[in-house]
Amino acid sequence: MKIIKKSNNTFIREDAHGGSGGRKLLLDDKEIQNIQGMTHGFLPAGATFAWHMHEDLNEVMLVLKGEGTVRDEDGTYPYAPGDVFVFPNGVFHEIQNTSNEEHEYIFVRIYE
Numbered sequence: 644m645k646i647i648k649k650s651n652n653t654f655i656r657e658d659a660h661g662g663s664g665g666r667k668l669l670l671d672d673k674e675i676q677n678i679q680g681m682t683h684g685f686l687p688a689g690a691t692f693a694w695h696m697h698e699d700l701n702e703v704m705l706v707l708k709g710e711g712t713v714r715d716e717d718g719t720y721p722y723a724p725g726d727v728f729v730f731p732n733g734v735f736h737e738i739q740n741t742s743n744e745e746h747e748y749i750f751v752r753i754y755e
Contacts, residue, residue: 647674659684660692666750679752686711686746692738700752702730704738709746712739 654667659682670681679700686692686709704713706726713720713728715736722728722738730736732755740746 654683656685660695663687663690664692669749670751677754679754681749681751683707684748684750686738686740686748688740688743688745690740694735694737696733696735697730697752699732699755701732701755703751703753704728704730705749707747707749709740709742709744711741711746713737714739 649669654669656665656667658664659666664687665685666682668680668682670678672679684692684704704727706722706724706728708724710721710723713722713736715730715734720728738748
């Protein structure tokens, strides 16, 4: 087999962003060239991935479940399932779950 297959039951859920949410690591650092990692993220009801940025990384977020908001220095933007956000290197942002259910996302972090 020349392709890489990973099964859902091998991914272990861990804390993310200081415990404000959780994640499962889908791709690890340097598993694919220029990809720092790929995670399945979880954000509990009412929680926030607090104001942060990624040095030397661009991040792509695909919303799988839930409706909430993303904020950067220029404004606040609603999200819903199927939305994709690109967080460029060095741009501060936060993700807020404004509902009463856990939200889910896929995050891909790409080296600059």
